[in-house]
Amino acid sequence: MSYDVVILGLGYVGLPLAHQATRVGMRVLGFDVSARVVSGLAAGRSHVDDLSDTDVAQMVADGFTPTTDESLIATASTAVICVPTPLAEGDGPDLSAVIGATEAVGRNLKPGMLVVLESTTYPGTTDDVVRPLLERLSGLTAGLDFHLAFSPERIDPGNERYGAHNTPKVVGGHTPACTDAVAAFYGRLVETVVRTRGTREAETAKLLENTYRHVNIALVNEMARFCHELDIDLWDVIHAASTKPFGFQAFYPGPGVGGHCIPIDPNYLSHNVRSKLGYPFRFVELAQEINATMPAYVARRAQNLLNADGQAVHGATVLLLGVTYKANIADRRESPATPLARHLMSLGAKLAYHDPYVPSWRVGDLVVPRTEDLEGAAAAADLTILVQHHRGYDADHLAGIAKRFFDTRGVTTSAEAHRL
Numbered sequence: 286m287s288y289d290v291v292i293l294g295l296g297y298v299g300l301p302l303a304h305q306a307t308r309v310g311m312r313v314l315g316f317d318v319s320a321r322v323v324s325g326l327a328a329g330r331s332h333v334d335d336l337s338d339t340d341v342a343q344m345v346a347d348g349f350t351p352t353t354d355e356s357l358i359a360t361a362s363t364a365v366i367c368v369p370t371p372l373a374e375g376d377g378p379d380l381s382a383v384i385g386a387t388e389a390v391g392r393n394l395k396p397g398m399l400v401v402l403e404s405t406t407y408p409g410t411t412d413d414v415v416r417p418l419l420e421r422l423s424g425l426t427a428g429l430d431f432h433l434a435f436s437p438e439r440i441d442p443g444n445e446r447y448g449a450h451n452t453p454k455v456v457g458g459h460t461p462a463c464t465d466a467v468a469a470f471y472g473r474l475v476e477t478v479v480r481t482r483g484t485r486e487a488e489t490a491k492l493l494e495n496t497y498r499h500v501n502i503a504l505v506n507e508m509a510r511f512c513h514e515l516d517i518d519l520w521d522v523i524h525a526a527s528t529k530p531f532g533f534q535a536f537y538p539g540p541g542v543g544g545h546c547i548p549i550d551p552n553y554l555s556h557n558v559r560s561k562l563g564y565p566f567r568f569v570e571l572a573q574e575i576n577a578t579m580p581a582y583v584a585r586r587a588q589n590l591l592n593a594d595g596q597a598v599h600g601a602t603v604l605l606l607g608v609t610y611k612a613n614i615a616d617r618r619e620s621p622a623t624p625l626a627r628h629l630m631s632l633g634a635k636l637a638y639h640d641p642y643v644p645s646w647r648v649g650d651l652v653v654p655r656t657e658d659l660e661g662a663a664a665a666a667d668l669t670i671l672v673q674h675h676r677g678y679d680a681d682h683l684a685g686i687a688k689r690f691f692d693t694r695g696v697t698t699s700a701e702a703h704r705l
Contacts, residue, residue, distance in 0.1 A: 288314040288350075290470075291361035293386040295322055295351065297333050297616070298403060298438040299367030304336055305449035305474050307344045314361055315351040316389070326351040334442045334614040359393035363470055365401045366390070366415075367438065372549050377556040378406050380414060387415050391422030399432040399466045405491055405550050407557040411435040411484040412459065428460040434467035435484040437491030442544075443614040453477040457487030489554070496551040496569055501536040503572035506579050509538035509705050513586075520695040520704060538705055540672055540693040541579040541621025543610025548576065548619050580621050583693055583705070584628035587668055590689050590703055596667060599633030604656070604666035606683070607673025608640045615642035622672045623648055637662060641677055663687045671696070 289311040292299045299315070306313045317323050325332060326349075329342030345351075358364060366386045373379035383404050390400055400419060402411050411434070416427045427433040436456045441447060454471045456478055458464030468478045481487045505523070512519040519538065527535045542548045555569040588598045608622035609615060617623070626636055626648045637654045638646055639662060646653045656662035660683070663669045669687040671680055674694040684690035684702035693705045 286312075286360060288312045288357075288361040290314070290363040290365060291316055291358050293317075293358075293364065293366045293389065294368035294382070294404075295326060296367070296369065297335075297442060298440050299365075300326075300331075300333050300341075301335055301440055301449050302365065302367060302403075302438075302474075303349060304340060304344055307347050307349045309473055311473070313344075313349045314357055315349060316353070316355070316358060317351065318353065318385070320353055323351045323353050334616060335440075335448070355389045356393060358390055359395055362397070363399040363401065364390045364394075365403055365436075367403045370404045370406050370553075372552060377560070378410075378553050380406065380410070383410070384414070384418065387418045388422060391419045394419055394423035394425055394431060396425060396430045399434070399463075399470060401433075401467055401470070402435045403438045405437060405495075405546070405553070406488065407553040408485045408488045408492070409557075410488060416459065428463055432463040432466040433459040433484075434463050435487045436467060436471060437487060437494075439491075439494075442616055443611055449474065451476050453479050455479045455481060455487050455490050457481035457484045459484060492550055492554040495546045496554060496572075498536070499542070499547050499551045499576065500568050500572045501534070502538075502542055502547065503575040505536050505538045507575050510582065513705075518704075537695060538693075539579070539621070540583045540625055540705070542576045543620040543622075544616065544618055548573075580624035581628050583621075583625055583670070583691075584632065586703075586705070587629065587634075587670060587691055588632060590691060591668060594689070597633075598629070601634050601667040602665070603629055603634045603636055604662050604669045605636060605638040605653075606640070606659075606663075606669060606671045606678060607675050608638050608643055608646055609673055609675075612674050613642075613676050617643065617646075620673075625670075625672065626653065637666070640673070641675060659683075660686060663690075 290306055291314040292303045293316045295315045295317040303313050303315050329338055331338050331341045368382035368386045370378040402415055425431050439452045454475045456467045458467050464480055471478050509519050523535050526533055551569045555566040558566040591598050591601055609617050610620040637656050639656050639659050663683045664686045668689045670691045671694055674696050680697045681699045684697050684699050690702045692702045695704055
């Protein structure tokens with residue numbers, strides 16, 4: 286059997302892409318090195334927030350084939366690499382999964398195939414790392430015997446407005462013909478395809494998007510600190526500034542940044558600039574410094590709230606509400622709740638948590654107790670901290686019944702709450 290596309294890596298990026306490709310009638314092969322992931326998908330079980338078990342079961346019914354059999358890659362006309370690129374030592378990307386997936390494709394590459402890298406990485410990875418591997422293992426030449434391109438993933442877990450179909454897709458090919466090929470492929474999947482001059486421009490576009498957010502979040506996080514000291518309501522300031530119909534976009538402070546994109550991806554660009562050009566990307570490094578210290582700042586504010594009432598943080602019970610990195614999803618990757626919990630524990634606080642999406646939570650070797658009785662726990666705790674505002678939380682109501690309520694998301698309006 287032949288396939289229109291094989292998607293390598295069936296996680297938060299690859300599985301939604303496979304879902305969209307299946308929906309438009311493509312014959313889709315999903316490759317993953319995890320037998321557990323593959324068997325779960327074959328049984329109709331989802332492991333990502335944006336797809337339900339019903340969605341996956343329908344994909345399988347429509348012909349989606351998950352596999353760990355590398356040889357089947359050769360039966361696909363297009364291969365899309367969607368594997369993770371975590372941060373490695375020295376703040377560069379760990380390319381081991383990309384290299385492994387590329388080698389798998391290279392061993393099965395056939396003339397005329399299109400190979401696309403979607404994994405976020407530093408500029409030059411497609412041409413300097415992926416291309417040589419594919420050419421060496423296959424004996425074929427990119428741009429002549431097969432097409433090669435980069436198209437950055439733009440998955441936003443939990444976003445109910447923008448998904449794979451209506452989010453514009455940036456593409457850049459190794460050659461103009463490669464760009465034509467990748468644009469034609471994604472043109473079957475999405476409403477809008479945006480072409481760049483080449484692979485490096487497409488790679489850098491992804492990093493610019495996330496660096497823009499990273500830097501602006503750091504700006505308001507730093508403003509949150511001095512506005513608190515100056516008794517200025519920053520949330521009101523942001524609301525007022527947002528009424529300007531041009532030249533301003535609202536960003537909001539919080540207990541830190543999480544997920545794969547914001548705290549991780551800008552470091553790839555910073556690392557690339559340092560390693561290749563020998564000087565720092567100062568905006569990124571400063572933003573990283575500010576955002577990374579927010580959990581410690583929230584812990585100090587929590588300590589001060591208790592001290593103001595003559596209570597030590599040591600031995601105090603602190604309830605954390607919402608421990609995922611983003612509202613209304615179960616994803617805990619790089620969640621600021623984890624370093625916040627570490628700081629509070631180092632101060633001697635006794636922690637508990639509530640999160641409707643997280644049945645168990647471990648911080649290091651410690652299993653943090655989970656409460657089922659949200660209101661009872663909020664009323665009993667010495668301090669309740671809203672870390673993530675899930676839609677099921679009535680923050681003003683909880684602030685009214687809590688002994689002390691610290692809102693790090695700026696959603697409360699009641700006088701009982703203390704806002705970041």
